[in-house]
Amino acid sequence: MELLEHLKWRYATKTFDPNLKVSEEDMEKLKEAIQLSVSSYGLQLYKVLVISSQGLKEELKTASWNQDQITDASHLFVFCNYTERKDEDVDAYIQSISQIQGTPVDKLEGYGNLIKRSLVEMDDATWISWSEKQTYLAMSTLLMACAELRIDACPMEGYQVERYNEILGLDQQGLNASVIVPVGYRSQEDHTQFRKKVRKPLHELFETL
Ligand SMILES: Cc1cc2nc3c(=O)[nH]c(=O)nc-3n(C[C@H](O)[C@H](O)[C@H](O)COP(=O)(O)O)c2cc1C
Structure with missing residues (x-):
């Protein structure tokens, strides 16, 4: 190796x-x-x-x-x-997945929301x-x-x-x-x-x- x-x-x-x-x-x-x-x-x-x-x-x-x-x-x-954690960064990522992998954005909405929630739920530290x-x-x-x-x-x-x-x-x-x-x-x-x-x-x- x-x-x-x-x-x-x-x-x-x-x-x-x-x-x-x-x-x-x-x-x-x-x-x-x-x-x-x-x-x-x-x-x-x-x-x-x-x-x-x-x-x-x-x-x-x-x-x-x-x-x-x-x-x-x-x-x-x-x-x-x-x-900063911003929803727009997650949205931009979802757009990229959609463009690169050809998945319609609405099919990725749930995944985007899951990511946004997981970021929001973290305390600051x-x-x-x-x-x-x-x-x-x-x-x-x-x-x-x-x-x-x-x-x-x-x-x-x-x-x-x-x-x-x-x-x-x-x-x-x-x-x-x-x-x-x-x-x-x-x-x-x-x-x-x-x-x-x-x-x-x-x-x-x-x-x-
Ligand atoms: C996150 C991190 C920070 C480090 N900071 C320094 C540093 O400020 N100055 C330095 O000379 N070495 C720094 N090191 C190197 C480590 O001391 C070194 O990787 C470790 O002793 C293992 O030795 P090696 O990388 O030569 O195998 C750092 C290593 C890591 C992973």
């Missing part, structure tokens, strides 16, 4: 080589992998910013505890969850957590796609969310910077690449019932 080899190859890259850039062709593949990611109901209530501007990366680094990955990586993915979880699924797909293409990446929560939201003007768009992933190519100086993986043993991680 090749995926296991990819997963063994990857590591949370601490130092990127700032001279190496991911090609446009590979960036398109990464975006497509994210697009194909799973999401609850298929709703995809998030947006993904892809930042290549060095100036913007410099500014974001100041909101990321000055971690070098932000500026040295080729591109920075910022996964942004929706902060549950909604925020649910909404952020969606972005983590997409982030995980990105990490696997990167590994297959031998592109290095580092999932990161070590940044100031409010400052990201401010710098990127996310509040006004009903978005929130949920998790970020710089991608690029490892520096040969990054000694963490040689560390053995630390993972729980299978017998501890799994229980067969």
Whole structure:
């Protein structure tokens, strides 16, 4: 199974080589992998910013505890969850299903209502957590796609969310910077690449019932 080899190859890259850039062709593949990611109901209530501007990366680094990955990586993915739950987003999704799969909208009304109800019934904390979880699924797909293409990446929560939201003007768009992933190519100086993986043993991680 090749995926296991990819997963063994990857590591949370601490130092990127700032001279190496991911090609446009590979960036398109990464975006497509994210697009194909799973999401609850298929709703995809998030947006993904892809930042290549060095100036913007410099500014974001100041909101990321000055971690070098932000500026040295080729591109920075910022996964942004929706902060509001709106019926119109569900309606737009139902329209897409209808157009793409050729099902009449009235046949999908019940499904749309079920989704709307399930979103409305969540209390605020549950909604925020649910909404952020969606972005983590997409982030995980990105990490696997990167590994297959031998592109290095580092999932990161070590940044100031409010400052990201401010710098990127996310509040006004009903978005929130949920998790970020710089991608690029490892520096040969990054000694963490040689560390053995630390993972729980299978017998501890799994229980067969
Ligand atoms: C959601 C999430 C947030 C993380 N935040 C950071 C971070 O801010 N900085 C960092 O250097 N590594 C970060 N990591 C990397 C983890 O520490 C790393 O994935 C873990 O130790 C396992 O090591 P490996 O990915 O090299 O196999 C994060 C990982 C995840 C999944």
